[in-house]
Amino acid sequence: MTFASLGLIDPLLQALVTLGYQTPTPVQTQAIPAVLAGRDLMAAAQTGTGKTAGFALPLLQRMVMTGPQVDSNMVRVLVLVPTRELAEQVHESFKAYGGHLPLRTAVAYGGVSINPQMMKLRKGLDVLVATPGRLLDLYRQNALHFDQLQTLVLDEADRVLDLGFAEELGAIITALPKKRQTLLFSATFSEPIRALAKVLLNKPLTVEVSPRNTTVKAIRQWVITVDKKRKAELFMHLLKKRRWGQVLVFVKTRKGVEQLVSSLVAQGISADSIHGDKPQPARLRALDRFKAGEVKILVATDVAARGLDIEDLPMVVHFDLPIVAEDYIHRTGRTGRAGATGEAVSLVGADEVELLAAIETLTRQVLKRIDEPGFAPEHRVPDTNGLGQVIKKPKKPKTKKMYFGAGAHKP
Numbered sequence: 001m002t003f004a005s006l007g008l009i010d011p012l013l014q015a016l017v018t019l020g021y022q023t024p025t026p027v028q029t030q031a032i033p034a035v036l037a038g039r040d041l042m043a044a045a046q047t048g049t050g051k052t053a054g055f056a057l058p059l060l061q062r063m064v065m066t067g068p069q070v071d072s073n074m075v076r077v078l079v080l081v082p083t084r085e086l087a088e089q090v091h092e093s094f095k096a097y098g099g100h101l102p103l104r105t106a107v108a109y110g111g112v113s114i115n116p117q118m119m120k121l122r123k124g125l126d127v128l129v130a131t132p133g134r135l136l137d138l139y140r141q142n143a144l145h146f147d148q149l150q151t152l153v154l155d156e157a158d159r160v161l162d163l164g165f166a167e168e169l170g171a172i173i174t175a176l177p178k179k180r181q182t183l184l185f186s187a188t189f190s191e192p193i194r195a196l197a198k199v200l201l202n203k204p205l206t207v208e209v210s211p212r213n214t215t216v217k218a219i220r221q222w223v224i225t226v227d228k229k230r231k232a233e234l235f236m237h238l239l240k241k242r243r244w245g246q247v248l249v250f251v252k253t254r255k256g257v258e259q260l261v262s263s264l265v266a267q268g269i270s271a272d273s274i275h276g277d278k279p280q281p282a283r284l285r286a287l288d289r290f291k292a293g294e295v296k297i298l299v300a301t302d303v304a305a306r307g308l309d310i311e312d313l314p315m316v317v318h319f320d321l322p323i324v325a326e327d328y329i330h331r332t333g334r335t336g337r338a339g340a341t342g343e344a345v346s347l348v349g350a351d352e353v354e355l356l357a358a359i360e361t362l363t364r365q366v367l368k369r370i371d372e373p374g375f376a377p378e379h380r381v382p383d384t385n386g387l388g389q390v391i392k393k394p395k396k397p398k399t400k401k402m403y404f405g406a407g408a409h410k411p
Contacts, residue, residue, distance in 0.1 A: 006032045009061055011100035016057075019096060025050035026209040032058045040204040041183045042197050049209060051185045052093045055079075055153055060098045062150075063126050070104070070124035074148040079129040080172070082159040083303055084109040084280055085287070090155060091129040103127065110134045111280035118143040132160065132168035139175060151181040154200075158186050158193045158326065173200065190326065219332055219342045223356070223367045225381040228349040231319060232263050234375050235347065239269070239297075244315050246290065249299045250331050252320035257299045260319065264297055271297040302327050310334060318346040325358040350379040357384045 003016055003024055024032070027043060028050050034041050035058035043054065059077050070076050079094075081087045091107035098105065105127040106120040114137060121128075121143050130138075138144040154160060160169060182200050186193065197204065226234045238244065251257045254275040264271035272286040272295045290298040291310055302322055313335045322328050335342025346367065348356055360366050366384060382390045 001029055003057075007036055008032070008057060009064070011064075012057055012061060012097060015097050015099050018099075021053070025054075027051055027207060028054045028057075030205075030207045030209070031055060034205045034207075035059060035181075035183065036061060038062075038181055040181060040201040041185075041207065042189070042201060042204045043183070043185050043207040044189050044209075051155070052090055053097065055155075055183050055185060056090075056094050056097050059127070059151055059153070060094065060101060060103065063103055064101050066150075068148075070126055070148055072124050073121050073143060073145050075121075075125045075128040075144065075146070076148055077127045077151045077153065078135075078146075078149060078176075079127065079153040079155055080132060080135065080160065080169070081129060081155045082131065082165065084111060084131060084283070085274075085303070086156060087129050087131055088284070091127075094127050094129065098127075105129070108134045108138060109280070110137075114138070114141075132165040132172060136168055136171060139172075146176050149177055149180055151183065152176060152200075153183045153185065155185050156330075157184045157196070158190045159330070161190070161192055161196075219335055219344050221332065221344045221346075221365075221367055223346045223348050223369045224372050224375070225348050225350075225369060225377050226372070226375050227377045227379055228351060230375060230377075231347050231349070232260060234372060235260070235317065235319060236263070236267060237375070238345075238372070245296070246293070246313060247297050247315045247317055248290075248310070248313060248334055249297060249317045249319050250322070251299055251301060252323070254301055256320065257301055260299050261297075264299075269297060270295045271299060274298065274300040274303065276301065276303050302331070314342055316342070316344045318344065321346060321348060321352045321355040321359065323355065325355070325362040328359045329363065348381055350377065350381050353382050353384065353390050356381075357390055360384055 001024055003013055003021065006024060006029070008016075026049070031041060031043055031054035035055055041055075043051065063076055079090055081090055087107050087109045091105060094105050103126040104123060106117065106125050106129075108117045108128060108130040110131060110133050114134070117134070117138065118141070121138065128144075135144070182202070182204075184193070184197055184201065184204075224234065235249070239247070249260065251260055254277050257273045257275050261271045261273045272289055274283045274286050278286070286295070286298065289295040299319075316332055316335045318328070318331060322331065332344040335344060346356070356367070384390055
């Protein structure tokens with residue numbers, strides 16, 4: 001199977017050659033012909049399997065082949081994504097794939113000035129990649145109209161709902177023309193997303209190129225149990241002992257992120273952070289420094305679990321387990337991309353055992369536990385069985401005490 005055999009035109013094939021793409025992935029093989037044919041699509045595939053090219057390539061071709069020229073403040077393809085980072089990544093992909101095509105694209109998200117985004121919309125856009133909140137701002141300020149909309153793409157659709165965008169998504173859907181092509185792409189599909197698909201999609205083709213809710217097999221995953229108060233100390237120890245190179249670390253809170261970065265910097269280790277309190281330019285700078293190898297450790301909240309496309313990332317560390325089990329899949333998917341190998345280690349305290357059990361149930365595996373000498377937890381982390389259950393050790397039966405008082409005789 002080749003990209004040419006999927007019916008893609010020469011300008012797109014030239015771009016793929018330049019980018020080093022050789023053969024289509026399974027999701028691309030199934031999605032590209034369906035999207036070219038104008039079908040609605042619901043596709044589930046693991047992170048790093050080429051979902052973006054699966055919809056971007058055929059949509060770019062359809063726009064070039066069908067027209068019409070887009071009018072002022074109009075958009076032909078709307079791609080909704082949950083985070084700023086993913087918006088930038090998807091937009092860059094559209095630009096790279098469409099480098100030889102006369103199409104206009106733009107990206108819109110909050111945390112930066114809205115004025116430049118409004119200026120780009122004045123000329124009309126073939127593709128707009130946007131987060132839900134900023135998209136509604138543009139629509140409500142009359143900077144964006146949907147009369148010429150042909151296709152809606154919901155990328156990482158489950159995360160759009162997880163981040164609380166259900167109300168915004170409903171308002172956006174109401175404003176869109178009913179006659180359109182709709183595509184849902186995600187690494188996982190929760191039951192609410194499947195219910196949403198029944199409402200949004202018209203006789204969709206369903207593509208699942210891997211089992212639901214699984215992590216990439218090429219990623220070695222393991223757990224170290226440790227007391228919560230010693231996690232930072234354990235991470236420093238592992239970093240030096242195992243001679244880890246670049247590491248992406250996930251921490252539950254913004255405060256926790258900055259505390260770990262401060263500890264690393266104090267030890268002379270180059271580190272930076274990404275979280276919701278940082279302005280978008282600062283977040284992009286941190287990511288660029290990490291990609292360029294200027295920073296060894298990038299510490300992030302779950303805002304970075306999706307949308308970070310980092311080539312050859314060898315290690316992901318779950319300093320804290322995620323509250324939502326599905327986020328474990330997306331965090332872990334930052335490594336082992338496009339068939340590469342990788343490692344994902346979770347530092348788990350006794351207070352996180354229920355979260356661990358939920359992750360193991362979702363991913364259908366019991367994560368291997370490895371003890372680190374010198375860090376055995378005082379508060380034991382109970383075993384789990386992969387079925388969402390925590391195995392508690394039975395209490396020892398109480399032994400009846402004998403009283404030997406004055407005049408009593410021992411048996």
